[in-house]
Amino acid sequence: MIGDNDMEAALIVPDENTGEPVSNKPRALRRQRTAPVSARSASKAAAGKSRRYTEQERREKIAFIEAAVAAGPATRKQAIHDAGISEQTYYQWMRSTQSTDKTAAQSVPIADAADDLVQLEAENQRLRKLLAEKLREENATLRKSLGLI
Template structure:
């Protein structure tokens, strides 16, 4: 009987598409709020491998939806690139401010000021 309970415990739980989407959105939201990706994945109670599989599976769906349409003009791609660069700069600034604050706190605790 113990072997069947172990098999039941090892059985993989299936997630619906809606559950997958909700967990991916939760992870994305936590990361944008400053949590690390690893911590966000843990809080969603899935493995990193599962996260990347779901994330990879979500992208081809988006590509299939636009397969029959004409490719967008290069201006749209440039606008997306500019938007990504701005977000990258914002995130770098946020990270540097956080690191400066942590460094100042450590110096204060160690009496190095």
């Protein structure tokens, strides 16, 4: 294992002529780019990843594919090819639409959820009272029939 002192010795190389230790030369810095950035590449960098299809176009293509598969003998692979996209793109779009549907369904306002919870608790209380009354009546009839009362 190389220690700190060994590492310094590895960086210092003896001169061929004199035999005196000489450290390695540092590398020269690379020249900076001076070419101007075009407006198009600047807008791409600002916008991030460019998109070929809008959300509306994606939904239309997915609907076209689903209709083609449901309508006839065309396979999903053939319908995707007819729509002009790759299978990978289709499945990525489907995954993204399903995840947005799930988050939309899960995003219920807190006030509505609290109101629903209060209603459910009240109904639960009412049902428990009904059940308790029925059990008391059955218990009373059983006691009468057994002659315990």
